[in-house]
Amino acid sequence: MAELSLQAQELARECGTWCRYLAGLEPSPALVERFLDAHARGIVEPEGSECRFDRALVRIARRGTFLAQMCDVHSRIFRPAGLLRRKLVLALALLETDAKSHARVDQVEPRSKLRLTLVVAAWIARFALLALLGLLILVPVRAFCALGPERGGGA
């Protein structure tokens, strides 16, 4: 890590947050290296002009897994192809092809139908609550971003 630039260190920490959020795992060094490589190649940024709200979402989301999920919920609804979703999909693609984490992505212990129904209901409730919370917190952020000098990239 010491040899990484500040920006790379920040990206490596971000990668860790995404992996903990998605799979509850710390990323392997190989995974982090690929994550950095993808960013260095410039393929993670959405095409078109930069969007300030996208940047703000990423900055908030990388503070921890709870905020990551709240921002992801908001992003799924309002910025489905935005920067945060692209970063998360990249992290998921890397998790599912990495020796250390693929099993976690591919498989889950089977549940009974009743248990599965309850779990899915809980997931849906969590999604709804986070969507509401996201509206409360992120709509003002979006409005604030819109006030500044916009560099494009509307929803």
Next chain:
Amino acid sequence: MKSVTVVGSGASAVHFAQTALERGWRVTLLDFGRARPRHLRPELSFEGLKEHHPRSSEYFLGHDFQGVLFPGAKGEYYGFPPHRDYVFAPHPLLSTRAAGLDPLMSYARGGLAEAWTGAVFPFSDAELRDWPISHADLAPHYDLVAKRIGIAGALDDLERFVPSHAHLDEPLELDLHSQRLSDRYTSARAQLNQTLGVFVGRTRAAVLTKDRGERKACDFKGRCLWGCPNDSIYSPLYTLQELERNPDFRYVPGVFVRHFELDDGGQAGALAVEHTTGVRERIPIERLVLAAGTLASARILLESMGRASDSKNQLGGLMDNRQVLVPFVNWSMLRERAVLDSYQYHQLALGMTSDDPREYVHGLITTLKSALIHPIAQQVPFDLRTALDLTRSSHAALGLVNLNFHDTRRVANRVELEREGGKSRLVLHYAAEAGEVGRIQVALKRLKSALRLLGCFVPPGMTHVRPMGASVHYAGTLPMASEGGAWTTTPGGQSRAFKNLWIADGSTFAFLPAKNLTFTLMANASRIAATDF
């Protein structure tokens, strides 16, 4: 010894060549022939590669991450693996422009069938009604091709739509999900057949269930989409390798056929080709067979005509199968664990009756086994964590029906060649038939009812109508006809414009049924060789 020059190395070309060789002809096969990369660690399964290969991420996602399906990108549930880009990589000398159809062409050794799922379904007499030949004319060649390539399947309820043929090997053992669907079909058969007109049976696939020379039987490694390391799934490449052992056969790779030149008698006299080295050459020909695929053959013909005169710059009647992908969840599989090391492609198929048998709708049922999860999870309408949890929990229960619809020849759907600054560009125009949307809706309604009877549920909003061109079942630009103008062929595939030119690929199809066309491409090419050679 008489000689014939064949252009292409795909399904049509190699089976034309094989039959012509068997009939005593000397065959030269010209091909661009981009080579297939070697299989990575063929002993490892899908899971094994992820577990044990130190660069598995690069294998599955590509060195340049081209296998990552980012949100909003043009992609499908099954992203095509980056290391198989050689199949569809465009040719540097050819540019295309298309409206209404997203064309895919292949310059790979073995052609487009390097990337097929092995589906083989003979056409019925009703489906051949517009053709100048019948099923009886094709039947011996279906048998012959089945013997050559190895086909697994069974005769069951689908036989009413899919004629039988000889040399049908035992089908693959069903995966658990397919077995459950099959069992459920047996118990709900009467209602499915009589009320909905839906029939389900084993797919017929060009996959080996027993060893055949260097090709090994499928041992369920789950790497079908990534390129079967056992070579169990047939590719024309294997026939090409066999042909190369024949002293009367010559394979010339690294060649881009630009056009043919007309001799004084107005026949195809020589081929103008360009080698990958940049060297241009004229190759004299006695008989020429275009079997490079509908679009590539059209390009060669139009380029040749454009140089000879300005009389012909377009070919009408381009066809392709519309495909609709319908994901489903099987309730009875929700408690099961997904077995990833398994045959990945379709093991069941379904047929839907129609008042006009030509409007038969054909479906391939693929249960989800080994697959990359991120393209699926990101389409689930939740945050990615929840979507991943849902996808993992339902992995064993997920499946996909790929519905195929027929197509007819319409003059406005055409291939043209544009010339600009000394360069040529292939231009395609395609518009769907009036009433297509209604036909798709009716079929989807029947399918959803059928899936309900099979104990499955179709998640809302996830049905995907694939763009035209995605099926890569192009056909119809130089149709066979008993009588016709210059831009038709005889029933034997002989051009009516040039007496020493034969067309042996999908260009000659006069109607495109809903079924996958590759088996008929092979059988028809063999029939053409047996008719006029």
